[in-house]
Amino acid sequence: MTRMPPDAAADRAATRAAAQLRTNIAEAHRVVVKVGSSSLTTPKGGIDPERIEKLVDTLAQVRNGGREVVLVSSGAIAAGLSPLALKTRPRDLATQQAAASVGQGLLMGYYTQFFGRRGLGVGQVLLTVDDVTRRSHYRNAYRTLGKLLELGVVPVVNENDTVATHEIRFGDNDRLAALVAHLVHADALVLLSDVDSLYTSNPSKPGARRVADVRSDADLATIDTSARGSDVGTGGMTTKIDAARIATSAGIPVVLTLADRAARALAGEPVGTCFHPTGKRRPTRLLWLAHATDGHGELWLDDGAVRAVVQRKASLLPAGITSVKGSFASGEPVDLVAPDGTVVARGLVNYDADELPDLIGRQTRDLAAELGAGYDRTVVHRDALIVLVTHPGPRPTASA
Numbered sequence: 461m462t463r464m465p466p467d468a469a470a471d472r473a474a475t476r477a478a479a480q481l482r483t484n485i486a487e488a489h490r491v492v493v494k495v496g497s498s499s500l501t502t503p504k505g506g507i508d509p510e511r512i513e514k515l516v517d518t519l520a521q522v523r524n525g526g527r528e529v530v531l532v533s534s535g536a537i538a539a540g541l542s543p544l545a546l547k548t549r550p551r552d553l554a555t556q557q558a559a560a561s562v563g564q565g566l567l568m569g570y571y572t573q574f575f576g577r578r579g580l581g582v583g584q585v586l587l588t589v590d591d592v593t594r595r596s597h598y599r600n601a602y603r604t605l606g607k608l609l610e611l612g613v614v615p616v617v618n619e620n621d622t623v624a625t626h627e628i629r630f631g632d633n634d635r636l637a638a639l640v641a642h643l644v645h646a647d648a649l650v651l652l653s654d655v656d657s658l659y660t661s662n663p664s665k666p667g668a669r670r671v672a673d674v675r676s677d678a679d680l681a682t683i684d685t686s687a688r689g690s691d692v693g694t695g696g697m698t699t700k701i702d703a704a705r706i707a708t709s710a711g712i713p714v715v716l717t718l719a720d721r722a723a724r725a726l727a728g729e730p731v732g733t734c735f736h737p738t739g740k741r742r743p744t745r746l747l748w749l750a751h752a753t754d755g756h757g758e759l760w761l762d763d764g765a766v767r768a769v770v771q772r773k774a775s776l777l778p779a780g781i782t783s784v785k786g787s788f789a790s791g792e793p794v795d796l797v798a799p800d801g802t803v804v805a806r807g808l809v810n811y812d813a814d815e816l817p818d819l820i821g822r823q824t825r826d827l828a829a830e831l832g833a834g835y836d837r838t839v840v841h842r843d844a845l846i847v848l849v850t851h852p853g854p855r856p857t858a859s860a
């Protein structure tokens with residue numbers, strides 16, 4: 461028997477795994493499809509009903525074929541431009557919110573009409589960061605989305621732009637789509653854009669090569685995503701990669717391709733870029749903490765607290781904190797910092813920043829005896845905490 465050289469054997473195994481993943485996507489029962497503004501607009505930036513109908517046609521066929529579809533659609537701001545006589549996408553948040561407020565209804569009007577013609581109802585779901593990260597909210601969102609799917613309706617999700625402020629805003633819908641995919645326990649996530657796949661660098665420049673499969677972060681290490689996206693989209697390729705990492709780290713395969721190739725992507729054809737699952741499902745708020753949130757403040761720990769949090773995965777108590785920086789409210793994400801300045805973990809804090817200085821360095825039982833029962837709570841509970849570096853070093857990377 462002739463032996464294959466190890467490289468050839470590894471290549472064959474990789475090809476088989478890629479083909480299997482495409483099969484899994486073709487068989488995915490519940491899919492989240494995200495479409496960016498750039499795929500729904502005219503070259504001038506206004507909304508393009510023809511492009512919307514083309515997408516709806518594909519998704520309606522998928523839905524009517526027995527698969528469940530959740531659509532995450534951008535385009536509210538683009539749809540609001542013309543009614544407000546705006547020539548280009550506004551830069552300031554207030555005008556973006558006004559445009560989204562005017563445009564969201566119009567956008568839903570198109571979806572209602574086009575899905576309706578194909579015998580399907582639609583349900584509008586507007587979400588903020590809190591809705592997919594806070595436990596009480598995301599249970600609610602999960603229930604509503606689940607019920608809509610059960611009723612045969614296509615949920616059409618967008619960020620609730622009109623109420624989201626800078627601090628609590630995704631801004632792009634890519635990462636929102638990844639969290640929605642996790643929330644609804646999707647079997648696959650399809651990201652539709654104005655580019656046919658991920659490239660090694662700006663696709664409009666010579667030398668950029670198509671990337672067919674991304675199997676791990678190592679495959680992304682040399683990818684250049686600095687080229688700006690379309691004038692109407694937000695985030696460009698960077699937020700799509702963030703989204704793909706969020707979904708794949710929770711076990712959900714992702715395909716990124718052109719909106720026109722949605723049908724082929726959903727049929728498992730080898731179009732676009734396929735991001736392979738790298739991890740397993742975990743609580744949504746932890747996913748968000750690991751991949752997308754910036755700490756609103758810092759809690760500096762002593763060595764014992766670093767060991768407790770990093771090695772024993774314990775909750776953070778007031779006794780192990782040496783100082784508090786930044787201004788944050790209870791429930792917000794904060795960075796946990798080792799004495800050498802390394803950010804070792806991130807978690808949702810249980811106190812406001814101004815409450816903590818009087819508590820830190822003190823034993824929980826003393827605080828409870830002195831201040832009352834509420835003060836025996838952890839500063840960051842271990843269930844709301846992710847470890848970023850297991851071996852403290854110079855800089856943190858979100859690898860949890």
Ligand SMILES: Nc1ncnc2c1ncn2[C@@H]1O[C@H](COP(=O)(O)OP(=O)(O)O)[C@@H](O)[C@H]1O
Nearest residue numbers: 496497498653659685687689690693694696697
């Ligand atoms: N390495 C890369 N590979 C592919 N596209 C890239 C890359 N770097 C930047 N881009 C740009 O990202 C754009 C897509 O992002 P964006 O305009 O935000 O789309 P959408 O509205 O679909 O979210 C593409 O048009 C492309 O020019």
Ligand SMILES: N[C@@H](CCC(=O)OP(=O)(O)O)C(=O)O
Nearest residue numbers: 496497534535536537693694
């Ligand atoms: N929520 C915004 C989407 C923001 C946006 O442009 O996102 P994307 O086109 O997906 O990069 C809207 O509906 O206009």
